[in-house]
Amino acid sequence: MLQNPNLPSSKTSCFSCSLREFCLPAELEEDEINAINFLINRSCKTRRGGYLYRAGMDFQSLYIVRSGFFKTYVLDEDGREQVTGFHMPGEMLGLEAISTNVHTCHTVALEDSETCEIHFARLEEIGRIIPSLMHHFHKIMSGKIVHNHEIIALLGGMKARERLIALLLNLSDRFAKLGHSSSNFNLCMTRKEIGSYLGLKLETVSRAFSKLQKDGLIKINSKSVQLNNISWLKQRSGRYCQVIEGAEFL
Amino acid sequence: MLQNPNLPSSKTSCFSCSLREFCLPAELEEDEINAINFLINRSCKTRRGGYLYRAGMDFQSLYIVRSGFFKTYVLDEDGREQVTGFHMPGEMLGLEAISTNVHTCHTVALEDSETCEIHFARLEEIGRIIPSLMHHFHKIMSGKIVHNHEIIALLGGMKARERLIALLLNLSDRFAKLGHSSSNFNLCMTRKEIGSYLGLKLETVSRAFSKLQKDGLIKINSKSVQLNNISWLKQRSGRYCQVIEGAEFL
């Protein structure tokens, strides 16, 4: 489901990578890209259920998802897992670890996945030579913060049904950006993982899905979802299902 | 309450600033600090209730709180405010705006405050010359992400009482780092703002405070709080008030 026909092969240079727009600024010269190529280890494969890194491990590298799907989570004091994100191709992983030089979350592949490994110290070095690369990296980090704010707003203010719609629309957008269908896709996480991410119990997630289906807004069959009318969902995602003038959210 | 006796005056150099450890890496030469001084505008004063910047404004500069207290918030589609953070001296503001070059949240002073303004483009330039400065900046951004994860975990998994305790302990730690009392301090935000931040209604916040006081864990009188036994609170912050072996959280 997540296999992009243009999937970059392990031998491909960043220059011809289909995800290049996510990782690199637009205006690079070819020799600059060659320099960047040099710092990337493209050979990182993680099988479904495998860990890319674990909380507590020393931090050395950032990762960019090339194919597949990851979740990140932290364990709270009771040892229960709190999902902090789902990650699709083009997204960067490991940024939280820069502050302490130790990874603070676990990152596990929800399907067979590939990543590019970027040695962080070398990224900082090359960033000095290629300012636009450094700036692009700052934008990526900042974007993470913005995204986190959106999740905080979601957890702070939305009801179960709205949270679910927000998640579905968010995934829809991200699939669309990768060239997949925005209205039909597979959820490769469990109800429990969705619930953990959205601050809900798995039963609540299940019930909310059923309700949305009964209302004709989505069609869902275990992992596969179909969004029946995305723009309508966007309008109706608002609290209490009032019609709200087209503000996109999350 | 927040006035630090060592408050940096508007004329002070970063070199002798009491907040230096928050903003700058440890191992700088004096001439490097002079270069950094050059990029900082120290004259930013914001009166209580005034805005440092607003969502939608063009992004040019980051800010570091020098004295006072800020809150940041976003407005959701209904125009209701969702508080995304409270900010004390030494903390950096504006990082969310790097990704789009536009501020995405409103930042308002909850008491008379001073900030250092840092022109971001110039920070990137000087960062190329002083790598440890650039690296320190990366750590600060990364730290924001970690902190956001903690809030997400709080909103996703904790009950009202635990959220409140977590907030109090978090403020306590931050006051302590600034050289203030960790057990007695003033909340300069309203119950409503606390509620918005913690994903609760103001009545729930008020009730939870009352309950904590009745249980002898805190003493609270409108804005002023006293934590009776911090380490005990830390242990008892856990879910359902079970005793949990000393894991710090948030």
Next chain:
DNA sequence: CGTACGTTTGACTCTGTTCAATTGCCGTGG
């Protein structure tokens, strides 16, 4: 083929919300 896991659904409980009334505090103006 059987076990384990994920999902769905129902009935009941409980936490937090909503609505409303009351108190306390502070600044303004008579």
Next chain:
DNA sequence: CCACGGCAATTGAACAGAGTCAAACGTACG
């Protein structure tokens, strides 16, 4: 100086949404 209005905080009672517990079903995998 006190009276008044406005805002924040507290508290109560009724209600709703999500959590908990439990049962039953489907599906994936060894």
